[in-house]
Amino acid sequence: MSDENSLKKALSDWEKGPVAKTINRFPEREEEFKTISGIPVKRLYTPLDTQTVDYLQDLGFPGQYPFTRGVQPTMYRGRFWTMRQYSGFATAKETNERFRFLLDQGQTGLSVAFDLPTQIGYDSDNPMSHGEVGKVGVAIDSLADMEVLFDGIPLNKVSTSMTINAPAAVLLAMYIAVAEKQGVPMEKLRGTIQNDILKEYVARGTYIFPPKPSMRLITDIFKFCSENMPLWNTISISGYHIREAGSTAVQELAFTLANGIAYVKAAIEAGLDVDAFASRLSFFFGSHSDFLEEIAKFRAARRLWARIMRERFGARDDKSCRLRFHTQTAGCTLTAQQPDNNIVRVTLQALQAVLGGTNSLHTNSRDEALALPTEESVQIALRTQQIIAYETGVGDTIDPLAGSYYIESLTNEIEECVMKYIEKIDSMGGAPAAIENGYIQSEIHNSAYQFQTAVDAGQRIVVGVNKFIVPEERTIDYLRVDPHVEEEQVARLKKVRETRDNDRVQETLEALKAGAKGDENLVPLILDAVKAYATLGEICDVLRDVFGEYKSPDIL
Amino acid sequence: MNSSKKIRVLIAKPGLDGHDRGAKVVARALRDAGMEVIYTGLRQTPEMIVESALQEDVDCIGLSILSGAHMALFPRVMELLRKEGANDILVVGGGIIPEDDIPELKKAGIAEIFGPGTPLEDIVEYIRTHVKK
Amino acid sequence: MSIDDLVEAVLSGKRRALARVITLIENEDPKADKILSALYKHTGKAHVIGVTGPPGSGKSTIVTRMTAEFRRRSKTVGIICVDPSSPFTGGALLGDRIRMQEHTLDREVFVRSMGTRGHLGGLSRATSDAVRVIDAFGKDIIIVETVGTGQSEVDVVELAHTVIVTDVPGSGDDIQAIKAGIMEIADIFVVNKKDLPGADKKVTEINAMLDIDPNMGMWRPPVILTNANTGEGIPELVDKIEEHMRFLVETGLLKKKGLERSKEELEQLMKYKLTRELLMKLQGTPEYEEAIQKIAERIADPYTVAERLILDFLVKFRE
Structure with a gap:
């Protein structure tokens, strides 16, 4: 960049001249501007900031x-x-x-x-x-x-x-x-x-x-x-x-x-x-x-x-x-x-x-x-x-x-x-x-x-939450899930368990268990169980049995 | 001489929902306000929450739920507390809870519901002034 | 509830009363001492186990697994998890229960989280009083879990029959920690996360240090490899804990330790009570404030003032 130096000088002149003069009379909104990630944001970006881009x-x-x-x-x-x-x-x-x-x-x-x-x-x-x-x-x-x-x-x-x-x-x-x-x-x-x-x-x-x-x-x-x-x-x-x-x-x-x-x-x-x-x-x-x-x-x-x-x-x-x-x-x-x-x-x-x-x-x-x-x-x-x-x-x-x-x-x-x-x-x-x-x-x-x-603390503004608040009644319409859904779903599940071939279910679950203990690919075994109408819970229980359950090491 | 008396709060996530950002942020704010906060983690049944509250002898239980299961789980917590004779414990809730559900939850004994956007200071102040000490 | 009712309720196994008494202890409520004195004759039956070690060494998970193993052996269990309170706000975030969820609904397991709070009597007093109430309540095993930084691991020795020090492979600094004092207090070492590289090396290092320990007594602390996430090594650990108790009984050390502890405790208690009484009398009085002022202004010196205040107190005390 042949004019790098002249650009640098022009930028510096601008900062020291008009910018400084304006700030003197009207300070900027913040001392320091940052993105949400905390990356500083400059007043102005110029070709000097993209010089390294190839x-x-x-x-x-x-x-x-x-x-x-x-x-x-x-x-x-x-x-x-x-x-x-x-x-x-x-x-x-x-x-x-x-x-x-x-x-x-x-x-x-x-x-x-x-x-x-x-x-x-x-x-x-x-x-x-x-x-x-x-x-x-x-x-x-x-x-x-x-x-x-x-x-x-x-x-x-x-x-x-x-x-x-x-x-x-x-x-x-x-x-x-x-x-x-x-x-x-x-x-x-x-x-x-x-x-x-x-x-x-x-x-x-x-x-x-x-x-x-x-x-x-x-x-x-x-x-x-x-x-x-x-x-x-x-x-x-x-x-x-x-x-x-x-x-x-x-x-x-x-x-x-x-x-x-x-x-x-x-x-x-x-x-x-x-x-x-x-x-x-x-x-x-x-x-x-x-x-x-x-x-x-x-x-x-x-x-x-x-x-x-x-x-x-x-x-x-x-x-x-x-x-x-x-x-x-x-x-x-x-x-x-x-x-x-x-x-x-x-x-x-x-x-x-x-x-x-x-x-x-x-x-x-x-x-x-x-x-x-x-x-x-x-x-x-x-x-x-x-x-x-x-x-x-x-x-x-x-x-x-x-x-x-x-x-x-x-x-x-x-x-x-x-x-x-x-x-x-x-x-x-x-x-x-x-x-x-x-x-x-x-x-x-x-x-x-x-x-x-x-x-x-009001350092970050959320409109309507910590600034520009109005008193309001919340009368918005919203979707409510019918509480009977659970009963209906449980009844459907019961019916599936009663009407499927339970021997076949057992067979596929046993095969899955053996597979989980070994190192066979589990997807085809799960596919067999699913096709026999084994339930999600039954399949996961087999795997829980073999694999154990995760305990959160949650650190506060 | 009771200088070391502290408000103890149990923060619990009933149900299966794993969104614990709010619960953890509140836990930390209460800690910073000088309270002792017992956090029980995810997937707590009402039975587990009440048992933990009894063992920890807390003054307040904070329940957080975002999955919509609050109408099934919050009243159940209150019912179990009553059964244990522990309904003197202040119970508050938070999360995604539709306005229309709040009267029924309050009738069940939940003292207050803090929706999204509640300043932490409001929650701290509410607990501080409402626990029975 | 009255003091008598609380005592009665604790002895008849009411867990809410137990929880309430521990709160009174934590709050340094005057009722606590009366309750403790009524409960004292019902204590001394539990096997108290201290678990300490650096943060991240899996203490809570080990304690959870140990509890499961003790339950399999038909023992009832009380657990106290101690975490530091913030020195600035006095608040604390107590998260050990997260890993102990599986025992929450087991009525034979009682879990209590405690913040260190900066008690006048030190961590040891509040915790050891809490241990005592759980003991009177009837739990066979009481596990006290503390973070192994600073003072707490030394406190744990005072109240535990068996001290377990946990560690994990890697990070060179914990060798320093071991050298710096945890070494002497361990009855059993646990190297957790045996699946991580360097686990065997860590065991060798600890053993090497034990080999050159000039103060080694009749009990040479075993070093046990565990994987608390899977439960590997936990039955062996519990075997060793039980073996250590048999050792204490058979060698008469249990009795000897008991005597030492009673003496220590009595002295601690006297010191604590005396200080508390003294300060309660003095703090806030104009004479006291004036004395402090004079010391600060170099008109009086703290040595003479302290002596005079204590003497005055003792004379009044006698009247």
């Missing part, structure tokens, strides 16, 4: 390594991101109706929310399930429920994402079995299982088994899918819940990528070739309130993962280096106060995700800080995405903010901060060790506490 090495072209600008060559000029609203509640029948509604409204993918008993591998009649059946998602006890859930929905046409972790193999098996009944072979199925147990230990809490057997289940799925389900995303390595638990953007990326590293390592140790499975790994991030930091975060994520895969794991295939991700707007930024304001928050967060190059998106509904969303709220949320896609034109050119002095500099800084965390976690022995000693949990918790105390 265009070809650091940015490149969309669809090419290191994918900073996007994972596909044409991005949204070809096809918009997948609009995928997470939904599910009550029974399979009611959720099926909501799915059909969403598909009718122009949604392009399904995303299944399961209730907590399902996520933790309890049948609906387990005493631990009381009060939880059908509450935060749909209750699935056996293949019979899954058949109802996807009734009339052609599984060769939709892609389905399932938020299921500890018992992911069981739900995947049920999905395969339903598809088979529809005449759709598994190699044609498209979709995602979350299957990310490490973040359950640190942020979401729906774990069942200890880390070792959990990692085995995950690598069994990687292997099974690499042989049988080429279009299926075998895992969705999730930062979203880490973020919701209170982390900063930098921590969200660092801990998610550290978890990703642990899965790749485990799969390689289990004998898989990195290029055989890595292209089917997918990611899931939150889109929080710091607009520009979030955009930089998404861009940094792609570059970081590409480099990790190539440099650390020697992935040869470019596809193995692509970080494809789903985004959800941040639930924790929704306020119970003046809930309609949430529509605006969601709009901005959705726009961030699109400017950051997300591959699919869920927009939250305005009433989710209060209860489950109504159909009307869900529709507004979906419309928000459609307006961004069809009206604003932001998808007409790829990665439109690239080259912004600030965005590029922030992308670099996030990358650096994340690498520092990853190195620290490496030195502890990787993510599983850093989870076991409570490091990751306490980092997240400290950030959560700092954030809350900053809000309480």
Whole structure:
């Protein structure tokens, strides 16, 4: 840069001249500006801040390594991101109706929310399930429920994402079995299982088994899918819940990528070739309130993962280096106060995700800080995405903010901060060790506490919560799950147990037990049990018996 | 001489939901306000919560739930406390709890519900002034 | 509840009364001493086990597993988990129950979390009084878990028959900790997380140190490898705990320790009560404030003032 010195001088003149003069008369709002992650924000960014960027090495072209600008060559000029609203509640029948509604409204993918008993591998009649059946998602006890859930929905046409972790193999098996009944072979199925147990230990809490057997289940799925389900995303390595638990953007990326590293390592140790499975790994991030930091975060994520895969794991295939991700707007930024304001928050967060190059998106509904969303709220949320896609034109050119002095500099800084965390976690022995000693949990918790105390102290403004407050009656309409859902579901389950071939169930469960004790791939064994209508709880109990249950090393 | 008397609070997550950000943040705020906070972790049944509260002889129980199971689980906690003759313990709740449910929960004996956005100081102050000492 | 009612309720196994009495002890409530004195003759039956070690060595998990093993052997168990209170706010976050959930609904297990609170009588007094009430309540085994930093591990020795020191492989500094004093107090060493690299090395190191210990008595502390997450090594640990108790009984050490402890306790108690009485009389009186003022201004010296105040107190005390 021939004029570097003149630029430096001009900048300094500007700072000392007009800036100093203005500040003298009108001080700036803050002494120091920072992103939510605590990265200092300068008054102005100039070419001096992007001098180290080597265009070809650091940015490149969309669809090419290191994918900073996007994972596909044409991005949204070809096809918009997948609009995928997470939904599910009550029974399979009611959720099926909501799915059909969403598909009718122009949604392009399904995303299944399961209730907590399902996520933790309890049948609906387990005493631990009381009060939880059908509450935060749909209750699935056996293949019979899954058949109802996807009734009339052609599984060769939709892609389905399932938020299921500890018992992911069981739900995947049920999905395969339903598809088979529809005449759709598994190699044609498209979709995602979350299957990310490490973040359950640190942020979401729906774990069942200890880390070792959990990692085995995950690598069994990687292997099974690499042989049988080429279009299926075998895992969705999730930062979203880490973020919701209170982390900063930098921590969200660092801990998610550290978890990703642990899965790749485990799969390689289990004998898989990195290029055989890595292209089917997918990611899931939150889109929080710091607009520009979030955009930089998404861009940094792609570059970081590409480099990790190539440099650390020697992935040869470019596809193995692509970080494809789903985004959800941040639930924790929704306020119970003046809930309609949430529509605006969601709009901005959705726009961030699109400017950051997300591959699919869920927009939250305005009433989710209060209860489950109504159909009307869900529709507004979906419309928000459609307006961004069809009206604003932001998808007409790829990665439109690239080259912004600030965005590029922030992308670099996030990358650096994340690498520092990853190195620290490496030195502890990787993510599983850093989870076991409570490091990751306490980092997240400290950030959560700092954030809350900053809000309480008025240092961080949340509109309608600690500033611009109005007295209000909360009369918003919301969705209430019928308390009889639990009884109905338990009755259905009872009927399944009475009408199935119980000898066959026993037989398949015995085989699963033997397999779990040995080192056979468990997915085909689970598939047999599922087809015999063994329940989710029965299958998980067999595995609990062999693997034991995880006890949280929770450190406060 | 009772200089070392402390308010003891049990913070519990009934049900299966694993979102403990709020519970932990509140636990820490109460600690910083000089209280002794016993945190029981996830997946607590009402029976476990009441038993822990008795053994720890707490002055207050804070229940946090985001899954919507509060109508089944909160009143059950109150019922068990009454059965143990321990309904002098102050019980407060928090999480995603629709406004419409609050009257019924209060009727069941839950003293107060703190929804999203409640300043920590409000919770601390409420407990400080309402525990029976 | 009156003092008599509380005593009666503790002796008849009412766990809420037990919990309430421990609160009175923690609050240094004057009723506590009266209750303790009424309960005293019912104590001395439990086997008290101290568990201490650096943070992160899996103490709570070990205690949980030990409890399960004792329950299998039909023993009832009381557990006290002591965690530090914040020196600034006096508050405490007590999270040990998280790992002990499986015992919550077992009526034969009683778990109590305590903050250190900066008691006038020190941690040892509040904890050992709590142990005593649980003893009178009738638990066979009482486990006291404390973080092994600073004073607490020494306190644990005073109240426990058997002291277990936990450690994990790795981190070079804990050897220092061992050298610095935990070494002498252990009756049993546990090296937890045997699945981590360096576990065997750690066992060798501890054994080597024990081999050159000039003060080794008749009991040579065994070193046990465990994996508390899976339960490996726990039955062996409980075997050794029981063996240690038999050793104490057979060698007469239990009796000897009991005598020593009674003497120590009586002296501690006198010191504590005397100080408390003295300070209660003096604190807040104008003479006292004036004396402090004079000392600060170098008009009087603390040596003479202390002597005079104590003498005055003793003379009045006699009247």
